[in-house]
Amino acid sequence: MKEVRTRFAPSPTGYMHIGNLRTALYGYLYAKKQGGKFILRLEDTDSKRYVDGAVQIIYDTLKDAGILYDEGPDVGGAYGPYVQSERASIYREYAQKLVELGGAYYCFCDAVRIESLKDENGVGRYDKHCLHLSAQEVAEKLAAGVPYVIRQNVPETGSGSYDDLVYGRVTVDYKDIEDGVLLKSDGMPTYNFANVIDDHLMGITHVIRGSEYLSSTPKYNLMYDAFGWERPVYIHLPPIMKNAHEKLSKRNGDASYQDLVAKGYIKQAIINYIALLGWSPKSNTEKMSLRELEENFSLAGLNKSPAIFDEPKLRWLSGEYIKEMSEEEFGALALPFLQKSKAYGAYDTQKLLRMVQTRVDVLEDIPAKLDFLEEYGRFDAALYSNKKMKSDAETAKAILPEAAKTFAAVQTFDNASIYAALVELAQNLGRKNGQVLWCVRIALTARENTPGGASEMAELLGKERSLARLAQAQSFLAE
């Protein structure tokens, strides 16, 4: 059995989109699962679209995500170079060969003539005009230095079919395929040509790519056939959408992998989540590490319909990963975000991290969870109302002064002591624990939601500030 070789072939035109990353991930997972090789190839044949730094982003993103390639521009390999712009002479050689085989031909038509072939809607195919040039005419034009391109010679009749592993049999009539440009006048190949040459030369057995190539694959097969090469297995993937109508794209300002990481989504969660977009595991377990994905990945689980990127579910997964982290692990990741909080430095950092770990799904939410520590002011007395505790502004009025006395009497102002004192107070007042604790917590924080209970909040604030806030809360209530 031949070794499986898959590749990820992005063009360095900007950021890594989630969709790209998923394509890379699937190629990687399939290769790993089959004990094969995963290759990175850079498709930079369009100099106009080249973006500085984009190559580095590709390297960094794949490395950061744990999608390691066995061969590639920066890691080497026996099939290099892995950058298309460095393979120009190879493409020229094969284009020449394809011409000799009859699968392609020189075309000297200029832009004006090409344009004249199109109708008012800009639709119109090349008419094979130059296919009929004699060998001598071609030689003369070439010798005269007339600019040319090499076009694919697509049959005018018949059709091409192939069996895609996810979409099944796809058939396209050749009459619907234009004689596309294979080698541009600048000597560089188009994607349509380079991908065929490279996939073959690099021994790619399984081509995994987006569904946008579904209908152009027959023309690639025409080339494989003309060269007498074995066609690869095709696995086309449905797009990832931002909504029902638009694909996810950086151009629209949609989140890239880097953006998501910057927001504080856990990396493993991002990988885990995108793996689930278009693929489903046999079992009902959705939370899986990269290693587990490698073990469970199967082409049979691939889906053919577009999937909408759902951030809430990513949030949930991210939260799951956060909750299972050790304190140290979480602390290391969360610290940069905690430092953006105004509360950072003024309180016990470890204590803050502990409080926040089970209450946050995305790291960037940390500052907001702690803002009550440094922000306190007049608030709506309705916050005291809680139907389960049966508390409201009136009960708060009765409880707060007593709570202040209790706080003042607590010697060691820590969570346990404060809690014990407050529970005792509730007893003395003949009230439910929750009633007292709810009111105190609201008075202390002016927030309905806090990263801990009343006594924890009091401990965090310290005796002095707690008493001060209790006093302020009472004055708000008096108005």
Added chain:
RNA sequence: GGCCUCAUGGUCAAGCGGUUAAGACGUCGCCCUCUCACGGCGAAAACUGGGGUUCGAUUCCCCAUGGGGCUACCA
């Protein structure tokens, strides 16, 4: 316009002729609880429409509708 392709709850998604049509996220409710959260339990929520084929269609075929893609000297 032509061609390719897709279609199960709000979202992801299982299903591959006969099912009470899984599961997850989200939503809502209940329980636990010193709040929130965590955790536990539960609920609402789907086969785009019309024709066939069949004893029987979510499942197979056709059409319609809707979505996406291709139709570049972009990938």
